[in-house]
Each structure stands twice: as structure tokens, then as C-alpha cells.
Amino acid sequence: MTASLPRIRIRGLKKTFGSKVVLDGIDLDVETGTSTVIIGGSGTGKSVLLRCILGLIEPDEGTIEIDGEDVLRAPAHRQRHLRERIGMLFQNAALFDSMSVLDNIIFGLHAKLRAKAQPIVHSEMKQEAINLLSQVGLDASVSELSPSELSGGMQKRVGLARAIAGQPDILFFDEPTTGLDPIMGAVIDGLIVDCVNRLGSTAIAITHDMASAQRIGYHAAMLYQGKLIWQGNASDLMKSGNPIVDQFTHGRREGPIRTEPNKTQTL
Numbered sequence: 648m649t650a651s652l653p654r655i656r657i658r659g660l661k662k663t664f665g666s667k668v669v670l671d672g673i674d675l676d677v678e679t680g681t682s683t684v685i686i687g688g689s690g691t692g693k694s695v696l697l698r699c700i701l702g703l704i705e706p707d708e709g710t711i712e713i714d715g716e717d718v719l720r721a722p723a724h725r726q727r728h729l730r731e732r733i734g735m736l737f738q739n740a741a742l743f744d745s746m747s748v749l750d751n752i753i754f755g756l757h758a759k760l761r762a763k764a765q766p767i768v769h770s771e772m773k774q775e776a777i778n779l780l781s782q783v784g785l786d787a788s789v790s791e792l793s794p795s796e797l798s799g800g801m802q803k804r805v806g807l808a809r810a811i812a813g814q815p816d817i818l819f820f821d822e823p824t825t826g827l828d829p830i831m832g833a834v835i836d837g838l839i840v841d842c843v844n845r846l847g848s849t850a851i852a853i854t855h856d857m858a859s860a861q862r863i864g865y866h867a868a869m870l871y872q873g874k875l876i877w878q879g880n881a882s883d884l885m886k887s888g889n890p891i892v893d894q895f896t897h898g899r900r901e902g903p904i905r906t907e908p909n910k911t912q913t914l
């Protein structure tokens with residue numbers, strides 16, 4: 648760990664839904680300008696973790712600091728300000744189907760310009776949205792389409808354009824390549840890496856896809872039973888030496904990870 652303040656510092660983060668403990672004491676530092684990829688099985692709480700940082704879910708315990716400022720305990724206007732620095736590509740892109748592709752991106756631009764107290768000039772918005780489309784490899788011909796008329800890969804591109812609108816210095820990607828063919832997955836990962844580098848952003852990405860994890864991530868962490876049980880370099884994901892990480896990254900049926908809820912296996 649470097650001596651400088653991490654851009655994002657999480658300590659002791661806990662979240663329970665009913666009797667289900669989802670996050671059970673998460674500690675994570677994400678250094679400024681680096682990308683961290685979080686891996687873990689379905690339903691282990693990866694999206695919940697990002698949603699807690701975004702303020703969409705209220706955690707039960709713990710702290711989340713952005714540049715040393717405690718987001719959970721800051722005054723409401725500071726919380727808003729800190730969270731408006733985050734651009735998010737949601738799982739399944741989460742575009743508004745009632746809006747055109749262009750209006751989806753303009754929506755992202757509005758939010759970010761308001762956050763930066765920059766004037767909103769509507770004629771410039773449209774051009775900026777078209778510029779963002781071209782940055783993710785789409786041309787203006789898709790502008791007036793509804794997101795439901797696009798392929799999965801195109802939807803991810805539009806979601807990415809919306810996430811980078813307003814040049815956020817923090818970017819979150821939730822399953823950016825799920826549902827895409829391997830080539831399109833690699834293309835989206837390439838765009839993500841370009842965007843993160845161009846903006847100098849700090850990024851957290853969630854993925855099940857090991858090729859994607861190693862393309863996007865510099866650091867990696869594995870979420871298992873509510874905790875980050877391993878953290879290391881993304882390049883070591885396939886050779887972590889941790890039996891839980893190994894089973895997951897190599898997709899082995901046998902190993903310490905409980906895959907059948909009724910079977911009592913111990914770690």
C-alpha cells in the first residue's frame with residue numbers, strides 16, 4: 648500500500664437483508680488511478696457492495712471514504728457531491744427504454760454537469776452526446792433508436808457512454824461483458840481500459856469473466872461469504888495459491904466452495 652490516501656477506502660462494511668448476511672466486514676482500498684476487479688459467485692454481494700458506495704443501499708455498519716471523506720456520515724450535500732463523481736455502467740446496462748439512445752446519454756450528461764455546477768446548454772448537449780457515442784464506437788445513426796432495438800453489445804456501449812458522460816473521476820462497471828460473445832467482450836474491455844486511462848479514473852469492476860478480469864483489473868479481490876477473502880494482482884488470479892480463488896477462477900466443481908446449499912462442507 649502506498650502512503651498516499653486511497654481514492655476509496657472501505658472498512659468493516661456490513662449489510663444484512665433479513666436474516667441473510669450479505670456483506671460481513673469488507674475492507675478495501677482502491678488507490679487513485681488504479682483499477683480493481685472484484686470476482687465472486689452469483690449472489691455473493693458484489694452488486695450490493697457497489698450499490699452501498701453509490702448510496703443506493705444503506706449499509707448497516709462500516710465506513711466508506713472517498714478521498715478521506717466519510718460518505719455515509721457527511722452532510723447530505725457532500726454525500727451527493729461525492730457520489731456524483733462516480734460514473735456507473737450497471738449490470739444489464741440499465742438504460743431507459745422510454746428514452747432514445749441519445750436522451751439516455753444526455754440524461755447522464757445533465758446529472759454530471761449539475762454536479763460540477765457547469766451551465767447546461769441544450770444545443771451543446773446533443774453534440775456532446777454524439778461525441779460520446781463515437782468514443783464508444785457507435786455512430787449517430789443509432790441516436791434516435793430505443794435501447795431495446797440495440798444488440799447487447801451496443802447496449803453496453805451506450806451504457807458506457809452514459810457512464811463516462813461528464814468525465815467522472817471514479818468509474819464502476821458491474822458485469823460489463825456478461826451476455827456478450829468473447830470478441831465483443833474483449834472489445835468492451837478495450838473501451839473500458841481506454842476510457843479509464845483517458846479520464847485518469849479510479850475504477851472498480853465486477854466480473855465473472857476471468858479473461859475480462861485480467862484485461863480490466865490491476866488489482867483483484869474475491870468476495871466469498873461476505874468477506875474479501877483474497878486480494879492481489881489481477882495477473883495472479885489464475886495462480887493465487889488460495890484454494891477458494893483457484894476453484895473459482897478455474898471453474899472446478901470440486902473444492903472448498905459450497906455449491907449446494909444443503910450439503911455441509913467445511914472450508
Ligand SMILES: Nc1ncnc2c1ncn2[C@@H]1O[C@H](COP(=O)(O)OP(=O)(O)OP(=O)(O)O)[C@@H](O)[C@H]1O
Pocket residue numbers: 664667669687688689690691692693694695696738
Ligand atoms: N434490495 C435487496 N433486498 C433484499 N435482498 C437483496 C437486495 N439486494 C440484494 N439482495 C440480496 O443480496 C444478495 C447479493 O446480491 P447481489 O446482487 O449483490 O449479488 P451479486 O454478487 O451481484 O450476484 P450476480 O453475480 O448474480 O450479479 C442476494 O442474495 C440478493 O438476493
Ligand SMILES: [Mg+2]
Pocket residue numbers: 693694695738821
Ligand atoms: Mg450482481
